[in-house]
Each structure stands twice: as structure tokens, then as C-alpha cells.
Amino acid sequence: MMMKAIVLREIGGPEKVHYEEIPDPILEEGEVLIRLHAAALNRRDVYVTQGLYHGLRLPAVMGGDGAGEVVRVGKKVTNVAIGDEVMIYPGLNWGNHLRVNGPNFSILGVPKDGTFAQFVTVPSENVFHKPAYLTWEEAASIPLGGVTAYRAIVTRGKLQEGETIIIPGIGGGVATLLLQIAVAIGAKVFVTSSKEGKIQKALELGAAGGVNYRSDTWVKELREMSGGADLSVDSIGGEQFNSLVSLAKPGSRIVTFGATKGQVPNLLLPRIFLKQIDILGTSSGSPEECKQMIDFFKEHEIHPVLDQSFPLEQTKEALIMLDKGENFGKITIKIPQ
Missing domain, CATH: 3.90.180.10 (Medium-chain alcohol dehydrogenases, catalytic domain)
Known part of the structure; x- marks a missing residue:
């Protein structure tokens, strides 16, 4: 056949x-x-x-x-x-x-x-x-985006209700699933994008705020808006990773699963160890995490x-x-x- x-x-x-x-x-x-x-x-x-x-x-x-x-x-x-x-x-x-x-x-x-x-x-x-x-x-x-997002936020990032999470580059499949999972957990979600329309759509999905990273002052704006991050989940890398380190609260976590903008230039390690920041690598998740993710989606009826x-x-x-x-x-x- x-x-x-x-x-x-x-x-x-x-x-x-x-x-x-x-x-x-x-x-x-x-x-x-x-x-x-x-x-x-x-x-x-x-x-x-x-x-x-x-x-x-x-x-x-x-x-x-x-x-x-x-x-x-x-x-x-x-x-x-x-x-x-x-x-x-x-x-x-x-x-x-x-x-x-x-x-x-x-x-x-x-x-x-x-x-x-x-x-x-x-x-x-x-x-x-x-x-x-x-x-x-x-x-x-x-499945693929969902288990990647679930592993990043739940397994590795251990996001809790009431915490603040920053998701840079909102719009792609994994990023929107990250947003939906974080909102279901009860976190305060802040996003970045170069498109105002994407920020508006994120707000409609439950994000607490967002900034346009084309602005020269976006880091300052996001810090004032969010108060800093307990968790950031990044797939972009590049120079903006340094900005996530700057936005991180003392004792916070940054989960990374991609580097679409390449390596991180001029990363200042004291900014990480003096703030006691955990840098956590992740990728796609396991079969068990996929099952947990599907159960989570069913529990919260996430579309x-x-x-x-x-x-x-x-x-x-x-x-x-x-x-x-x-x-x-x-x-x-x-x-x-």
C-alpha cells in the first residue's frame, strides 16, 4: 500500500x-x-x-x-x-x-x-x-513542545504558585505552552517580544505584563514591572541571557534549553555566584514527563x-x-x- x-x-x-x-x-x-x-x-x-x-x-x-x-x-x-x-x-x-x-x-x-x-x-x-x-x-x-515546556518549568524550574517567571521571545509554540503552564500553576508571568501584537496576545492568555525588547530600556522597564524573576526560561541565548541574569532575583533559577542567538558574550560569573543563581540545562522530556504533562493539561483543561x-x-x-x-x-x- x-x-x-x-x-x-x-x-x-x-x-x-x-x-x-x-x-x-x-x-x-x-x-x-x-x-x-x-x-x-x-x-x-x-x-x-x-x-x-x-x-x-x-x-x-x-x-x-x-x-x-x-x-x-x-x-x-x-x-x-x-x-x-x-x-x-x-x-x-x-x-x-x-x-x-x-x-x-x-x-x-x-x-x-x-x-x-x-x-x-x-x-x-x-x-x-x-x-x-x-x-x-x-x-x-x-507533545514535543508540551513536554519540553513542562520539564523546563515543573521538573527543572520547580515553579511555584505566586512566583514570578520571565519568558523571553513569546510567540513560538514552546513559549506559548510555557506561558499557559505557568498561568495554570498560578505564577505571575512576564514576557518579551519585538512585536506589540504578540505581547497583547500573551496578556489575553494571562500574562501579567510584557515589554518590547527593541526598546533600549526594556530591561529597566521589565525590572520595574516585574520586580525581578524567581525563574526565567530561555531558549534564545546570546546577549539577552545577560539581561536575564540582571533581572534574576537573589537565589533564583534560570532554565536554558536553546541558543538561537548563539553563545553568551561577556558573561560575568560574579553576577551569577554572588546572587546565588541556579543555571539549569534542559531539553525535551521523558515519557513519564509526557504523561505527567498530559495529565496536567487535562486537569486544567488547557487548549x-x-x-x-x-x-x-x-x-x-x-x-x-x-x-x-x-x-x-x-x-x-x-x-x-
Whole structure:
């Protein structure tokens, strides 16, 4: 049998992806075959098209996030059944250490074929039942960004009700999920962006305030507005990381999981150790954290923020939109049935 899929055959950015017909995936005994109803984009998908992701083998069926219906199960599968509606945890081979992934860890789509397709196979332990209150596209948009955000805020950052958190660069999928989780915990959330419209949308989602980092005085404005941060969660790096150190309260935490603006220049270590600041690294989360995150979303009935939806054949256009950084929330893909 054949299926429709998005395939990357050469490096060169989002323009190099193709909508093709390829053979259905082969089911192994410990796996489930899922008919996907929706998928979602992550910044990682753009990096894959640019050849910036370790382990890439071409041709590649892209995509890490997805949700759909189980249509076949392997002989050793007992936790799900045919007809179950599920969402996919995209992390493979996490390992036995709860704090850090093992050396063979990878994310669906690189190198194992991913979710930008009509069907996908994954190990049975990588599927969780879809909460009934979520649409297909909402369910597809949560797993990778959600578990990354949950691990950053809850597992590593240990955010508490009433604390102040700063989330720089609001707008992307993980950042909006960070905001929603922090608001549900009961924290006071402050954001930064270069777009006033994104700050306004963050306020509508429950942020207490926000500043435009294009302003020469944004650090001063944010300090006066927030009183300083108990926790900052950063994926940007670069010079603005120094600003987060400046904004940190004594005894506070900074969680970092990315460096889109590169290394931190002229970092003054005394600013960290004299203020007793904890710098905590994180990345994607474990299967157990994914389960905890889904339970948290169910408890608080969190609906992820969706920006725009594209049909599978227009995934190239969706990736170009994501690469431009114009979205607020997740960009999703509708899969033809």
C-alpha cells in the first residue's frame, strides 16, 4: 500500500521538501500503526531542512508531533487497541535515567520516519490516549513542545504558585505552552517580544505584563514591572541571557534549553555566584514527563494556542511561515484521510 507524505531528499531549507506518494511503514511487533489525523510543526523541522540536526539521513519523512487513530498493533502490544485515539510522544530511546536522556535518544522524524504522512509506526510506549476535550490539531500540537515546556518549568524550574517567571521571545509554540503552564500553576508571568501584537496576545492568555525588547530600556522597564524573576526560561541565548541574569532575583533559577542567538558574550560569573543563581540545562522530556504533562493539561483543561492550519500538501508553505517567525502558537497540518 502507498501513502502521501512530506519527504526531504536534499538539504536547502523548507523549499526542498516534497509532497510524495511512498510505501506505508512496516509494523514491528512492539509497535503500533497510526492513521494520522493531524501533525504539528516545531522549529526543529526547519533546522532539519537546513541540515542542522544530528543524525539526519536522507531521504527523510519529516515531523515529530502527531495525533491519530490506532489501526494495527504488533504482537507484543497490550497498552492500546485498534480504534484508540492517541497522541504521540516523539522521543525514542530515552533510556533508564530519569534526569537525562541516554546516548541513543532521538526524536521522531530523524532518523525514524515521522508524522508528516498519512501513517506512522511508533513503539507502543510512545502513545498516550488523546484527552476527549482536545481536537485532533490541538492534540497533535502538544507533545514535543508540551513536554519540553513542562520539564523546563515543573521538573527543572520547580515553579511555584505566586512566583514570578520571565519568558523571553513569546510567540513560538514552546513559549506559548510555557506561558499557559505557568498561568495554570498560578505564577505571575512576564514576557518579551519585538512585536506589540504578540505581547497583547500573551496578556489575553494571562500574562501579567510584557515589554518590547527593541526598546533600549526594556530591561529597566521589565525590572520595574516585574520586580525581578524567581525563574526565567530561555531558549534564545546570546546577549539577552545577560539581561536575564540582571533581572534574576537573589537565589533564583534560570532554565536554558536553546541558543538561537548563539553563545553568551561577556558573561560575568560574579553576577551569577554572588546572587546565588541556579543555571539549569534542559531539553525535551521523558515519557513519564509526557504523561505527567498530559495529565496536567487535562486537569486544567488547557487548549494549546493554534495559529494557522495547512493541508499536508502545503507543508512547504507552513515551514516557510515558521521559519519567518510570524506565528503566535503552533502551526498545524491536516492529514488527508
